[in-house]
Structures are given as C-alpha cells and as structure tokens.
Amino acid sequence: MENTRFYFLTAFLFYTCLASTPNFILLFADDLGFGDLGCYGHPSSLTPNLDRLAAGGLRFTEFYCTSPVCSPSRASLLTGRYQTRSGIYPGVLYPGSRGGLPLNETTIAEVLKPLGYATAAMGKWHLGVGANGKFLPTKQGFDQYLGIPYSHDMGPCQNLTCFPPDVKCFGLCDVGTVTVPLMHNEVIKQQPVDFINLERAYSDFATSFIAASAKKKQPFFLYYPSHHTHYPQYAGPEAAGRSLRGPFGDALLEFDNTIGNLMTTLEKTGVINNTLVFFTSDNGPELMRMSRGGNSGPLKCGKGTTYEGGMREPAVAYWPGTIMPGVTHQMASTLDVLPTIASLAVAKLPQVMLDGVDMTEILVNQGKSKREVMMFYPTDPSKEFGLFALRLGKYKAHFYTRGATHSDTTPDQDCSVFTALKAHNPPLIFDLEADPSERYPLPLMGNPDLQAVLERIMEVKGQFEASMEFGESQISKGSDPNLEPCCNPQCSPKPSCCKC
Structure with missing residues (x-):
C-alpha cells in the first residue's frame, strides 16, 4: 500500500512539473575520473555544491561515456549517437581542423528549439570551428555561445598565468599554434584567453542567461562543458590555493563554485523546481599527469583506454520534487541524455538511428533502465577491428586491449603506452559487479x-556491428593553419601576431 501511495505521489509531482515546460542544465566536466569527487569517495576533494546535488539528487554508479577522449564523447552526448555514426573519429579535432560535427546531425539544442527554448552553450565546445566558423555552437542550435571552441591546451600556454598572482601554466601545451581564443558567439573576444578571470566570465554569462529566460518565462537549455579539470589546470583568486589537492583540486573547486552560482540563480529566479540539472564527465582521468591528472578510484586505467577507468563516469541528476534522492546501479550513458530530454520536454526525436534510450523511468521512479548493453570503441575506431569491448548486464567482454599515453605512469602495466594492441579470442570476460577493477577474468x-x-555477447556484438554505418571521418579531413582562429586574420607573422 505504501509503495502504491509513493508511486502515485511521484507520478503526480512529475506531471505537475511537466505542466510547465521543464528547463535543462547539462554540466560536462573534462577529464574528471570516477574517483575524483567527494560524493564518489575521494577523501580530500572540496566540492560542496556537487556533493549537495548528489545528496539531493540521484547518483549513478554505472554511467558511461562513449569514448575515452574529448571530441567523440561530446558528439555522442549532444546527438545521442555513437561517434562512429557522426564521423567524429579518430582522435580529436584541432584548432585548424577542416572537419567538425556535421551540420546534418541533430543536437539537443536543435531538438528543443522548435518548442521555443532559449539555448546557450559556454565553455569547451571541441566539435570543430571550420571555415567561417561553420561548426560553432551557433550553427548547431545554440542562440548564444561564450567559450574556447576547442581544448584549452591546444595553444602555447607556458607564458600565460594559470593561478594568481602570476603562476605560469604547468607544461608547454601546443607550441606553434595560435594562442587560445575566447569567443562570444562567432567573434573572438579575447586572445589569448585570461585564465584567471575565465570562470568568472562563464558564471556571469550563465547566471544572466538563466535570469533573462526566467524573467521572460521562457524555457531554457544551458550546456556547460567545462575546461576543468583538464591539463593545464587553472583557477582564479576565489579557488586558487583553497583546496586540499593542489592545482587539480583548485580547478575542481572553481568549477564547483560556478555550479553553486547556477544553483543560487535557479533558486532566486524561482525555477529550481522546474529544472533538471544533469552532471557528468566526458572521459576518465589523464593519469599520465599523475596527481595533477585525476583519479579513477577503484577502476582500471583511465583516459585513452576502453577499461572502466576510461569510460565509466560520475553522474548526478537533480530535480527537486521530481527526482527522489538516492543511488542507482542501473546502467546508463551520455547517449541517453538526448532521448531523455526530448521525452521530458515532449519534443520530437531526430529521424535518424539513435543509440540512446530514455532514462525517465530511472530518474522519476528509480526504476529499471532500458539499457542492457554498452559498446566500447577505442580512440581510433575502424570497421576492421570493430568494438574493443562490450558490456551486457553485469558482464564485460574485452575483444581487444591496449594501453594509452594518457594513462601512462600508473603501476598497472596494462595501462602503459608501451602495452601494445592485443586481441583476445575468446574475449576476456569480467563480472563488473564483483570485480569493477577488471582484475580477474572469468574462466570459461x-x-x-x-x-x-558469451554466446549472447557475440550475438549482440554481431547485430550491432552489422547495423553500424560509419560516417565520413571528420578528423581525417586534416588541418589547415589558416583555419586557426585569429582575431587579426591579416596580421603577420602568424601565429604569434594573433593577439587582441
């Protein structure tokens, strides 16, 4: 009887909220590991706002990205499709890349625009710039954009200040490339970017966008793919030196502070009870940076690998009055965000092959997931090799394994860049419920x-690979230095003259 009452109460609250079109905030951390947050077990991370979201929302323990590197992971999040379909492979896009997320792909923003949503993106886009900015967020359904259109290490950084008063950035980054620009919509606002004040600019942009949308009673979608905690870490005066984890912890704290500002704005504008806030990360930690690269907790390896540490991410869904606080062990993925948002907004799905499923049942009723399978592609997927791994229920099968530069320096030699590609026939099979660290392959x-x-895994693998149509590789189109964003395009000599 109590369960019945609870179900009807939950359903009533859910549909009451949907009487007003819901708002959505999508937070996407960068290179943040499964073990990097206090709410996921890190003993010294200082993330009070994310911890509050986790305590008051639904925390996932089995949430996956689709690629262990940045660009393909972002493509899947925004389209609900594996990166192999959209062509965002192999590897990542660069400042001068000719390619980008194809304009015929439908993003979450484009799903919501027909319903009258205000849409904004800020932070790390990393899905292409292209000639005349043809791949920027404003060409992909977003009304406004403030951010760096690619990774903030893709430009010389050794002379830039990353921490106050004048602590230079750690490492060299990409020498020989234009300095990193800050763009507003399609115009370069600052070059090189001011790291010390960057997060404050993002926070002001986001809070202004939320307040303006709320004032107009217009539903909104805010997408914030943060640069934190990707190398090189940076932080302004409100976070620098205030964490317990050094530069990495300071960067994480600054990201957390911005999240706190967003939540305060939702409360002040009275829309917090009608807003789904969803947080996750693009891929696992860059372990090659050691203590400055993040932590995968109990999971094996990290960024660049198809082991759990590279692909399983922290994730939290928060929606007061609609999502009951708790923890779910149901499997879900970044692929599922688009179908879920479309369902909650009562929007039309794109008329293409989607790989995501609707998570509403998990979020609203803490019910069962529609996802039974997760596919694992390497950073350089190909038809020749196909899937590197596949998870079915609690079992994960590795058909190929190899290490990665991004996960080097760990004691586990399986993670090392010197651990070459190895085929497994039959595949290595792990019980991820009993052995999430992937240490003990099960004997067949x-x-x-x-x-x-195993027979079922091979059947599912065969069916999926038969249905996979690889899109034209956007990264393989190569790069052109003339496409690198420059605020003074006629200047000479490049790239050093691109300053404003």
Whole structure:
C-alpha cells in the first residue's frame, strides 16, 4: 500500500512539473575520473555544491561515456549517437581542423528549439570551428555561445598565468599554434584567453542567461562543458590555493563554485523546481599527469583506454520534487541524455538511428533502465577491428586491449603506452559487479552458464556491428593553419601576431 501511495505521489509531482515546460542544465566536466569527487569517495576533494546535488539528487554508479577522449564523447552526448555514426573519429579535432560535427546531425539544442527554448552553450565546445566558423555552437542550435571552441591546451600556454598572482601554466601545451581564443558567439573576444578571470566570465554569462529566460518565462537549455579539470589546470583568486589537492583540486573547486552560482540563480529566479540539472564527465582521468591528472578510484586505467577507468563516469541528476534522492546501479550513458530530454520536454526525436534510450523511468521512479548493453570503441575506431569491448548486464567482454599515453605512469602495466594492441579470442570476460577493477577474468572452461553469456555477447556484438554505418571521418579531413582562429586574420607573422 505504501509503495502504491509513493508511486502515485511521484507520478503526480512529475506531471505537475511537466505542466510547465521543464528547463535543462547539462554540466560536462573534462577529464574528471570516477574517483575524483567527494560524493564518489575521494577523501580530500572540496566540492560542496556537487556533493549537495548528489545528496539531493540521484547518483549513478554505472554511467558511461562513449569514448575515452574529448571530441567523440561530446558528439555522442549532444546527438545521442555513437561517434562512429557522426564521423567524429579518430582522435580529436584541432584548432585548424577542416572537419567538425556535421551540420546534418541533430543536437539537443536543435531538438528543443522548435518548442521555443532559449539555448546557450559556454565553455569547451571541441566539435570543430571550420571555415567561417561553420561548426560553432551557433550553427548547431545554440542562440548564444561564450567559450574556447576547442581544448584549452591546444595553444602555447607556458607564458600565460594559470593561478594568481602570476603562476605560469604547468607544461608547454601546443607550441606553434595560435594562442587560445575566447569567443562570444562567432567573434573572438579575447586572445589569448585570461585564465584567471575565465570562470568568472562563464558564471556571469550563465547566471544572466538563466535570469533573462526566467524573467521572460521562457524555457531554457544551458550546456556547460567545462575546461576543468583538464591539463593545464587553472583557477582564479576565489579557488586558487583553497583546496586540499593542489592545482587539480583548485580547478575542481572553481568549477564547483560556478555550479553553486547556477544553483543560487535557479533558486532566486524561482525555477529550481522546474529544472533538471544533469552532471557528468566526458572521459576518465589523464593519469599520465599523475596527481595533477585525476583519479579513477577503484577502476582500471583511465583516459585513452576502453577499461572502466576510461569510460565509466560520475553522474548526478537533480530535480527537486521530481527526482527522489538516492543511488542507482542501473546502467546508463551520455547517449541517453538526448532521448531523455526530448521525452521530458515532449519534443520530437531526430529521424535518424539513435543509440540512446530514455532514462525517465530511472530518474522519476528509480526504476529499471532500458539499457542492457554498452559498446566500447577505442580512440581510433575502424570497421576492421570493430568494438574493443562490450558490456551486457553485469558482464564485460574485452575483444581487444591496449594501453594509452594518457594513462601512462600508473603501476598497472596494462595501462602503459608501451602495452601494445592485443586481441583476445575468446574475449576476456569480467563480472563488473564483483570485480569493477577488471582484475580477474572469468574462466570459461567448465562454466556452461558463462559460455551461454558469451554466446549472447557475440550475438549482440554481431547485430550491432552489422547495423553500424560509419560516417565520413571528420578528423581525417586534416588541418589547415589558416583555419586557426585569429582575431587579426591579416596580421603577420602568424601565429604569434594573433593577439587582441
């Protein structure tokens, strides 16, 4: 009887909220590991606002990105499709890349625009700039954009200040490229970017956007793919030196402060009870940076690999009065964000092959996931090799394994850049519920139940790969230095003259 009452109360609250079109805030951390947040077990991370979201929302333990590097992961998040379909492979896009997220791909923003949503993006786009800015967010459904259109290490940084009063950035970054620009919509506002005041600019942009939308009673979608905690870390005076984890912790704290400002604005404008806030990360930690690269907790390896540490991410969904606080062990993915938002907004889905499923049942009723399978592609997917790994239920099968530069320096030699590609036939199979660290492959010999699982895994793999149509590789179109964003395009000599 109590369960029945609870269900009807939850359903009533859910549909009451939907009487007003819901708002959406999508927070996407950069290179943040499964073990980097206090709410996921890190003993010294200072993230009070994210911890409050986790305590008052739904925390996922089995949430996956689709690629262990940036650009393809972002493409999947925004389109609900594996990166192989949109062509965002192999690797990532660069400042002068000719390609980008194809304009015929439909983003979350483009799903919501027909319903009258105000849409804004800020932070790290990393889905292409292209000739005349043809791939920027404003060409992909976003009304406004403030940010760096690619990764903030893709430009010389050694002479820039990353921490006050004048602590230079750690490392060299990409020498020989134009300095990193800050863009507003399609115009370069600042070059090189001022790291010390960047997060304050983002916070002001976001709070202004939320307040303006609320005042007009217009539903809104804010997408914030943060640069934190990607190398080189940076932070302004409100966070620098205030964490317990050094530069990495300071950067994480600054990101957390911005989240706190967003939540305060939602409360002040009276729209917090009609807003879904969803937080996750693009891929696992860059372990090659050691203590400055993040932490994958109990998971194996990190960025660049298809082990759990590279692909399983922290994720939190927060919506007061609609999402009950708790923890879910249901499997879900960044692929599922677009279909879920479309369902909650009662928007039309794109008329293409989607790989995501609707998570509403998990969010609203803490029910079962529609996702039974997760596919794992490497940073350089190909038809020849196909999937590197596949998770079915609690079992994960590795068909290929290899290490990665991004995960080097760890004691586990499986993560090392010197650990070459290795095929496994039969595949290595792990029980991720009993062994999330992927240490103990299960023996097939004398285990008929596991043999049946393997047969099902191979069947699912075959069906999926037969349905996969690889889009034209956008990264393989190459780069042109003339496409690198420059606020003074006629100046000479480049790239050093691109300053404003």
